[in-house]
Amino acid sequence: MQESIPMSAKDNSPKFSIKTGAPENLKSDCIVAGVFEESRLSATARALDKASKGRIAAALKSGDMTGRAGSTLLLRELPGIAAARVLLVGLGKQDEFAEKAYRDAVAGAIKAVGNTAARDALIALTEVKVGKRSADWNIAQAAIVAGDALYRFDRMKSRADNPPKLGGIGFLADSAAAAKGLKQGNAIARGMALARDLGNTPSNVCTPAYLASQARQLARSYGFKCKVMDKAACEKLGMGSFLSVAKGSDKPPVFIELRHDGGRKGEAPIVLVGKAITFDAGGISLKPPADMDEMNYDMSGGGAVIGAFRALGELGLKLNVVGLVPACENLPDAHANKPGDIVTSMSGQTIEILNTDAEGRLILCDALTYAERFKPAAVVDLATLTGACVIALGHHPSALYANDDKLAQALEQAADHAWDRVWRMPLWDEYQEQLKSGLADMANIGGRAGGSITAACFLARFAKRYPWAHLDIAGTAYRSGRESKGSTGRPVPLLVQYLIEREGQR
Ligand code: BES
Numbered sequence: 001m002q003e004s005i006p007m008s009a010k011d012n013s014p015k016f017s018i019k020t021g022a023p024e025n026l027k028s029d030c031i032v033a034g035v036f037e038e039s040r041l042s043a044t045a046r047a048l049d050k051a052s053k054g055r056i057a058a059a060l061k062s063g064d065m066t067g068r069a070g071s072t073l074l075l076r077e078l079p080g081i082a083a084a085r086v087l088l089v090g091l092g093k094q095d096e097f098a099e100k101a102y103r104d105a106v107a108g109a110i111k112a113v114g115n116t117a118a119r120d121a122l123i124a125l126t127e128v129k130v131g132k133r134s135a136d137w138n139i140a141q142a143a144i145v146a147g148d149a150l151y152r153f154d155r156m157k158s159r160a161d162n163p164p165k166l167g168g169i170g171f172l173a174d175s176a177a178a179a180k181g182l183k184q185g186n187a188i189a190r191g192m193a194l195a196r197d198l199g200n201t202p203s204n205v206c207t208p209a210y211l212a213s214q215a216r217q218l219a220r221s222y223g224f225k226c227k228v229m230d231k232a233a234c235e236k237l238g239m240g241s242f243l244s245v246a247k248g249s250d251k252p253p254v255f256i257e258l259r260h261d262g263g264r265k266g267e268a269p270i271v272l273v274g275k276a277i278t279f280d281a282g283g284i285s286l287k288p289p290a291d292m293d294e295m296n297y298d299m300s301g302g303g304a305v306i307g308a309f310r311a312l313g314e315l316g317l318k319l320n321v322v323g324l325v326p327a328c329e330n331l332p333d334a335h336a337n338k339p340g341d342i343v344t345s346m347s348g349q350t351i352e353i354l355n356t357d358a359e360g361r362l363i364l365c366d367a368l369t370y371a372e373r374f375k376p377a378a379v380v381d382l383a384t385l386t387g388a389c390v391i392a393l394g395h396h397p398s399a400l401y402a403n404d405d406k407l408a409q410a411l412e413q414a415a416d417h418a419w420d421r422v423w424r425m426p427l428w429d430e431y432q433e434q435l436k437s438g439l440a441d442m443a444n445i446g447g448r449a450g451g452s453i454t455a456a457c458f459l460a461r462f463a464k465r466y467p468w469a470h471l472d473i474a475g476t477a478y479r480s481g482r483e484s485k486g487s488t489g490r491p492v493p494l495l496v497q498y499l500i501e502r503e504g505q506r
Pocket residue numbers: 280282298355357358359360384385386387388390445446451474475
């Protein structure tokens with residue numbers, strides 16, 4: 001059947017820029033300045049107050065704005081100020097002002113400006129010092145948060161209900177220091193938007209073939225190499241575990257390989273591997289109906305790899321990077337895997353499939369074996385792998401597992417910098433016992449206890465030949481809820497930051 005849905009969402013991403021100068025003289029539809037609790041003015045608020053002969057202070061004195069975090073006040077046509085509107089944004093207590101408060105303030109500002117008719121805005125919140133963070137961090141985060149707040153996914157609606165009017169956003173900063181931050185933040189925002197588009201596209205449109213066409217299109221735009229292996233090619237490679245999951249669907253599986261050769265020839269690449277189950281019904285071990293509609297997000301790992309490549313292309317990093325995305329559906333069908341089936345992975349290790357819903361590890365294990373051929377400097381896989389991860393950590397950090405402490409620390413540092421955080425989990429041998437099988441080399445599930453950990457332990461058996469890390473992003477890649485469900489674009493920020501830092505170390 002032909003789908004009458006456009007192949008790709010149109011790019012209405014906001015245009016960011018750096019603005020310098022005296023705030024009162026800068027023309028815009030809306031200038032946004034911060035105010036701390038107890039009516040302490042930020043530098044820009046102070047400048048605007050002075051230029052308008054005390055109008056900001058008067059507004060505060062009236063009690064209309066307290067500086068409480070989350071509060072905003074819109075003032076119009078103030079004398080002596082070039083901007084048509086002044087939006088004051090409460091920053092909370094000055095001594096408690098940290099990363100979360102900063103991000104919330106920027107997001108709140110975008111939302112409040114979005115409720116006006118302003119078509120562009122000048123955000124001066126970027127001038128406020130955030131703990132030990134540098135000026136370019138402020139700018140990068142502002143671009144990421146603004147990109148996030150302005151993101152819409154409305155290509156599946158017959159009419160967009162709330163298209164953003166805000167097209168251009170300027171950030172007030174000292175231009176030299178800020179340019180690098182803007183470039184990185186912009187690239188990350190664009191990568192996230194692509195990952196979100198792919199995640200939000202429903203599974204009747206976002207099929208394995210669709211992901212392959214999106215990867216090819218991206219490769220054409222940025223000059224990446226792209227190879228798409230079909231079922232026959234995967235059979236030749238012996239990917240018996242991956243293909244066993246794909247058997248239950250009539251949509252053919254694909255194995256996508258993207259390459260960015262930005263580094264020296266022969267330099268060991270970083271390999272990113274992303275789980276892309278375009279729909280996970282559980283297979284014969286069928287999932288219960290509640291929330292099954294969210295299982296189109298089970299390709300978020302693969303979406304994040306493709307999104308990270310977009311950012312990589314935008315930044316043109318001097319680094320060799322390989323992206324591997326095994327993609328298929330997990331459905332119940334006459335051909336599907338059945339509980340008790342035993343398959344042979346590309347590594348030669350055999351797997352007893354005790355639960356067909358533990359399919360992510362079955363497709364990733366063959367991708368991890370395939371990754372060996374690149375003699376990688378490091379392999380990082382990303383997967384919405386387990387519901388148990390959400391129980392353990394909730395929705396704030398992704399779970400980080402690694403067989404190499406240096407790699408784990410590099411990822412932790414990048415995650416902290418990008419504010420796309422992770423929490424390290426154990427990969428102890430003790431847990432490996434839960435994967436024992438009487439009939440095969442291993443079982444594909446380890447029981448209820450420590451479900452995210454035993455899933456990672458399963459993957460570790462296929463990642464012994466290189467430094468490897470695994471991110472369980474089941475709690476972070478998307479949000480649930482009838483009206484609020486949607487992809488977050490995580491962990492694109494962390495991946496891109498990690499690659500940026502790797503480039504800096506060469
Ligand atoms: N895609 C799911 C994991 C998942 C569940 C992600 C909920 C996001 C939200 C995965 O394929 C899965 O079904 N895992 C099973 C493993 C179990 C059978 C050992 C799970 O977590 O229940």
